[in-house]
Amino acid sequence: DAGVIQSPRHEVTEMGQEVTLRCKPISGHNSLFWYRQTMMRGLELLIYFNNNVPIDDSGMPEDRFSAKMPNASFSTLKIQPSEPRDSAVYFCASWQGLSGNTIYFGEGSWLTVV
Amino acid sequence: GDSVTQMEGPVTLSEEAFLTINCTYTATGYPSLFWYVQYPGEGLQLLLKATKADDKGSNKGFEATYRKETTSFHLEKGSVQVSDSAVYFCALFDGGGNKLTFGTGTQLKVEL
Numbered sequence: 001d002a003g004v005i006q007s008p009r010h011e012v013t014e015m016g017q018e019v020t021l022r023c024k025p026i027s028g029h030n031s032l033f034w035y036r037q038t039m040m041r042g043l044e045l046l047i048y049f050n051n052n053v054p055i056d057d058s059g060m061p062e063d064r065f066s067a068k069m070p071n072a073s074f075s076t077l078k079i080q081p082s083e084p085r086d087s088a089v090y091f092c093a094s095w096q097g098l099s100g101n102t103i104y105f106g107e108g109s110w111l112t113v114v
Numbered sequence: 115g116d117s118v119t120q121m122e123g124p125v126t127l128s129e130e131a132f133l134t135i136n137c138t139y140t141a142t143g144y145p146s147l148f149w150y151v152q153y154p155g156e157g158l159q160l161l162l163k164a165t166k167a168d169d170k171g172s173n174k175g176f177e178a179t180y181r182k183e184t185t186s187f188h189l190e191k192g193s194v195q196v197s198d199s200a201v202y203f204c205a206l207f208d209g210g211g212n213k214l215t216f217g218t219g220t221q222l223k224v225e226l
Contacts, residue, residue, distance in 0.1 A: 043216040
């Protein structure tokens with residue numbers, strides 16, 4: 001299996017621009033997670049989906065952030081408009097949904113907003 | 115709520131030294147416990163896991179035992195190598211809440 005695939009790997013954008021991060025989970029995994037990693041706050045769970053339905057979005061920092069999962073094989077995390085404080089590494093992870101199973105992470109999308 | 119506490123880093127060791135990174139947790143249920151490793155510029159990789167009390171997870175010479183009585187999952191390795199230099203994250207997964215909670219990470223530097 002190819003694992004969790006994220007794109008883009010690196011993005012530099014100007015403040016105010018829209019940013020869209022993409023994720024393809026591992027086939028057969030029915031839960032998907034978006035995490036953000038910064039030096040100041042470490043790893044934070046932003047949102048997770050179960051069977052394509054958002055279950056907990058309490059970690060989404062503000063309305064500028066939105067996430068969708070239109071089908072079992074694709075999810076997006078969008079920031080509009082972007083701000084310099086959004087600069088971080090954004091990780092997508094997927095899970096098969098069985099107790100004891102591993103959550104697998106993608107390589108991350110390294111976002112810099114200037 | 116669930117939480118994970120790790121020892122602060124950075125931890126600097128000489129090659130072949132013994133490694134311990136402490137991890138304790140708080141959880142309401144019976145979580146699974148994980149150690150993830152992040153090498154510079156890369157994502158998180160699963161290092162080892164344990165799903166119930168007294169289980170020992172092991173991989174690449176690293177070990178950790180799920181201790182329910184002390185709510186701990188300390189990571190150990192008998193002889194570290196320079197290539198082990200990375201950030202190590204302890205995490206718990208509460209299946210009921212479907213949430214993976216991470217510690218703050220411990221940076222390990224191994225020198226020749």
